[in-house]
Amino acid sequence: MLAVICSLSVILCGCSDAVSSSVSDSAPDTSSVSTTAPQTTTATTLPQTTTTVTTVPVTEEPVQTDITSEQTEEPETQSPEYTDSEETQPQSEPPVTQPETPSAPTDFEESFFDDALFIGDSITTGLYLYGYIDMSKVYAKMGLAPSTALYSDVDGVTLESKIKTDKPKKIYIMLGTNSVGYSDNEYLASCMEELVNSISSISKAKIYVLSIPPITAYAEASYDNYLSKAAIDEYNSLLKTAISRTDAVFLDFHSVLTASDGYYYEEYHEMDGIHFMGSTYQVMLSFLEEHS
C-alpha cells in the first residue's frame, strides 16, 4: 500500500513539474513579442534629424576606425598628429568656407490661415501632409500646373466650386514647377494671369502669387526633369510682370529659399532637389504671415 502511495505521489510530482515547465515555456513567447517592437520610436521617423546625425561620425571616425587600422604601423606619430592638427588648424589651413545657412524665421500663427486657401501642386500638398495646415484649406495635387488648375479637379472638386463653397479671404497660389522647362514660360505666366483673373471674378479674396522655389544643381543635371535654374528664374520674372497686371500680390518666396549660388539652400530641399523639407513649410508660412 505504501508503495502504491509513493508511486502515486511520484506521478503527481511529475505532473506538477510538467505543468510548471509548460507555463514557463510559454513565457518567452510573449517576451519575444514585446522585445522586438519598442526598440525604435520617433527617432527614426524624423527626417530633420538625419542631417544632424550625419555630422556626428566626423568626430568619431578617426577614433573608431582610422586609429585601429593605422596605429599598428605608426602608433607614436598618429595621436600627436591629431592634437597638432586640432591646435594648429586655425593658423595653418586656409579658411574653410562654411556652407551658407539660411536664417529665415519659422514661427507662424496657424490661426492666421484659418480663412486661407492654398492652391498648388505636390509641393503644396506637403502643407497638409506634414500637418501644418488642415487638408480642407489646401487645393493641391500632384502635377497641377498653371494651364490646368482652372479646369482640373482635386478629388472631384473643381477650383471654382472649392472657392465658392469655402469663401476664403486669402488665397495663396504657387504653381509652375511641373511645367517650367516643358512649356513656354511666357505662356505659363499668361496662364497664371488668367487664373488670377478668373478667381478674382468669383471671389473677393486677397490673392497672393508666390514665385516657384529653386532647385539643386543635382536636380538640374538630372534627366528626370527639364527644370533648370535659368528657366525657373525666367518664369519667376515673367510671372512677376504678369501678376503686376492683376489685383494679386506677387511674393518672391524663391529668394527666401535660394543661396547665393542661385540654387536651393541645403536645409530646405527634399532629396529630389525639388520638393520641400518639413521645416521649409514653417519658413513658407512664416513668410506668408509676414507679407500678407
Place this chain on the structure above:
Amino acid sequence: MKINVTKKIIAGLICAAVAVCVCGCSSGTATDSSASSTTESSSDTGSVSTAASASDITDKILSEIEFPSNVEIKEERRADYYEADADKIESYSAYVCGSGAYPDELAVFCMKSSADTAAVKEMLEKRVEKQSAAFKDYTPDEMYKIDGNNVVVSGNYVALIICSDNAKATEIFKSLTK
C-alpha cells in the same frame, strides 16, 4: 482487537492516501486549468495587449526600411486619409511621405475582430488605387513601389505597405502578427 486496530489504521491510511490523491489531482487540475486559462487569455490578449500594437509594427518597419520624409498621420488626422470605424480599431499607426515627392506610405490597423478586416482591406485597396493614379504619370520611376501587393491581411491586422522594399516590410508585418 489488534486486527481491528490494524484494519482501522490501514483504513485510515487508505483514506489519507485517497485524500492526498484527490487533493493532488484537484490541485493539479487547478494548475492545469489556470495554466490553460493563462494560455488562452494570453493568446486572447495576445491579439490585443501582448501582441504587437500597430505602432510597434510601423516602428519596426521604419527602423529597417528607409521611408523618405515620413510623417506620422496621427489618429486625429486619420479620417483625412483612411475611413474606418474608430470603434472597431484596437490600434492604428500610419506614416506618409510628407514632401509629396514619393508615394511611400505605411499604415497598420489592428482590428478588434478579424471580421472587421475586410472593410479596412477594401478601403486601403481604394487608397492604393488613388495613389497609383496620382503617381503613375508624376513619378513613373517610383511606381515599382505600387506593385499590386500593397495591402496585406494577417489575423486581426491589415497593412498598407508602399515602400522601396514591400517584400521585406510585409515579412516584418507578418512576423509580428502571427
